[in-house]
Amino acid sequence: xxxxDRPAARLDFTDPGFQxxxxxxYDWHRRHEPVTYSEAMNCYFVFGYxxxxxxxxxxxxxxHHPFRRSRVAFGPSALDSEGVVHAxxxxxLTEPFRPRTVLGYQQVISDIVRSLVDELLPSGRPDWLDxxxxxxxxRVACRILGLPEDDDxxxxxxxxxxxxxxxxxxxxxxxxxxxxxxxxxxLRDTIxxxxxxxxxxxxxxxxxxxxxxxxxxxxxxxxAAATETTCSAVINLLAxxxxxxGLWASLRANPSRVPAVVAETLRHEPPLHVTLRYAAADxxxxxxxxxxxxxxxxxxxxxxxxxxxxxxxxxxxxxxxRHVPMTFGVGRHHCLGSAxxxxxxxxxxxxxxxxxADLWTTAPTDLxxxxxxxxxxxxxxxGHRP
Numbered sequence: 090x091x092x093x094d095r096p097a098a099r100l101d102f103t104d105p106g107f108q109x110x111x112x113x114x115y116d117w118h119r120r121h122e123p124v125t126y127s128e129a130m131n132c133y134f135v136f137g138y139x140x141x142x143x144x145x146x147x148x149x150x151x152x153h154h155p156f157r158r159s160r161v162a163f164g165p166s167a168l169d170s171e172g173v174v175h176a177x178x179x180x181x182l183t184e185p186f187r188p189r190t191v192l193g194y195q196q197v198i199s200d201i202v203r204s205l206v207d208e209l210l211p212s213g214r215p216d217w218l219d220x221x222x223x224x225x226x227x228r229v230a231c232r233i234l235g236l237p238e239d240d241d242x243x244x245x246x247x248x249x250x251x252x253x254x255x256x257x258x259x260x261x262x263x264x265x266x267x268x269x270x271x272x273x274x275x276l277r278d279t280i281x282x283x284x285x286x287x288x289x290x291x292x293x294x295x296x297x298x299x300x301x302x303x304x305x306x307x308x309x310x311x312x313a314a315a316t317e318t319t320c321s322a323v324i325n326l327l328a329x330x331x332x333x334x335g336l337w338a339s340l341r342a343n344p345s346r347v348p349a350v351v352a353e354t355l356r357h358e359p360p361l362h363v364t365l366r367y368a369a370a371d372x373x374x375x376x377x378x379x380x381x382x383x384x385x386x387x388x389x390x391x392x393x394x395x396x397x398x399x400x401x402x403x404x405x406x407x408x409x410x411r412h413v414p415m416t417f418g419v420g421r422h423h424c425l426g427s428a429x430x431x432x433x434x435x436x437x438x439x440x441x442x443x444x445x446a447d448l449w450t451t452a453p454t455d456l457x458x459x460x461x462x463x464x465x466x467x468x469x470x471x472g473h474r475p
Contacts, residue, residue: 092121100386101129102257102461109459111362112403115391124377132384133377134363138395138415140375144387146420150366154384157365162251162265163313164273164306168422175421178307181298185233185289186425191432194233198432201228201238202440210444215470218327225433226319230312233429235288236279244312247272251309252317256461269309276305311426319430321360321458321465326434327441328456328466329354329405331448341442346407351434353407356399356414358458360465362390364418389415447474 096113098106107114118125119136126133135144144150153171154160160169167178184190205224209217227241236244250268253260276290284291289311293304330336330350340346363386368379379385392415394402399412417424424430441448450456451470458464 093117095121099129100125100127100134104129108461110457111390112394115388115394119391119395122377124375124379126377127386130386132386133368133379134386134388135374136388136391138392138398141387141389141392141415142419143374144366144385145364145415145418145422149369149372150385151369152366152422154367154382158255158257159310159365162254162269163309164269164302166303166307166310168310168314177298178303179421179425181293181296182307182311182425185292186429188428191428194229194429195432195436197232198229198436199440201225201232202433202436206437206440206444210473218324218469218471221437222320222323223316225323225437226316226430227312229429229433230315233289234308234311235284235290240275244272244275245316247275248309248312248316252313252463255313256463258461272309272312273305276308277301280304314424315426315429317463318360318424319426319433321460321463322355322430322434323437324465324469325358325360325458326351326354326438327448327471328450328458328469329358330438331471332450332456333405337442337445337448340438341446344439344442347435347438347442348431349407351431351438352411352414353405353409355416355431355434356393357405358464359390359393359414359416360458360463361416362460362464363388363462364422389418445473445475448472 095117096106098104098111098114100114101107115136118134123137123140124133124135135141151171152169154169157169167175167182170178202225205221205228209221223245224241227245228238231238231241231244247268250260250264254265280290280294290304290308293299293307299307330340340350366385366387368381368383368385370381372379393399396402400409417427449472451472453466453468456466456469458466
């Protein structure tokens with residue numbers, strides 16, 4: 090039987106339809122072509138929970154490639170290494186992000202959230218959420234790494250060209266290299282000046298398992314990973330809780346629902362839609378032959394709305410039966426900062442619930458996230474009542 094025509098949008102990060110509403114395209118491919126080649130992107134795409142999980146956990150696919158965009162932007166890191174090198178790099182980064190360790194950061198996160206809300210909420214600025222969304226994860230990352238929190242704006246500005254480059258946006262290669270080199274110099278200088286005993290960077294230095302260059306490049310990776318996805322997640326979460334009629338009042342009456350609301354929003358509107366792998370050898374997946382070395386965009390977002398795993402997947406339902414979404418990936422490259430990100434999101438909502446009798450959206454009227462790989466509601470503006 091001939092498959093119905095696919096939606097007009099293409100598997101192409103530059104396609105406006107793909108950027109604004111990729112879900113019909115994801116659904117079509119999940120049902121009819123779960124593995125397919127995109128001529129526009131010169132790579133393969135993989136859809137659906139089962140296939141996504143397979144690529145992320147199989148040795149047939151690798152995160153390593155010498156010319157991967159993230160490697161150009163951040164330098165070689167745990168993100169794009171494999172085997173014994175990956176085990177060594179990731180092992181040096183893991184402990185500060187374990188769920189039990191993140192519990193110990195709760196007071197730090199609460200203090201940062203409270204300070205930012207104190208500063209930004211009464212400011213009257215229409216874009217107060219935009220600033221809070223990037224400063225919260227940046228400040229938390231600074232505190233954990235051992236960097237001065239007051240450098241959050243400087244670090245964010247240096248990170249922007251790197252993030253845009255990884256996100257396939259138009260940015261000059263010279264700007265990327267220049268910002269990367271300035272970040273490297275900043276981190277080396279900070280380490281040389283001395284670090285607090287609890288600083289993650291100090292632990293990385295004292296462990297003697299990483300070279301000086303590996304410490305710096307993996308610190309850049311952590312800054313990028315800790316900020317961009319969490320920034321988008323903050324905006325998407327507040328769009329949900331402020332834009333869903335009755336939800337704010339319901340959460341004020343029953344704050345214990347906050348973790349479920351956060352988890353369901355991360356499933357339904359993940360801030361990162363795809364992650365990159367390469368075929369480690371010639372491989373066949375879902376009837377599609379993928380040659381060795383071919384880039385493969387693994388569509389995490391499509392897995393999160395797979396009806397074989399999540400009942401009525403396009404509906405946002407914080408009371409749904411819990412299954413593990415692919416928001417943070419799975420396997421050996423599972424996002425280290427997943428527990429930290431969720432703690433930041435939950436803490437922010439609890440803080441705002443304690444201050445505001447009501448929170449609502451004033452713009453835009455369409456609260457659908459947009460973007461290339463990182464996706465968030467564009468231009469979100471909120472009204473509030475103490």
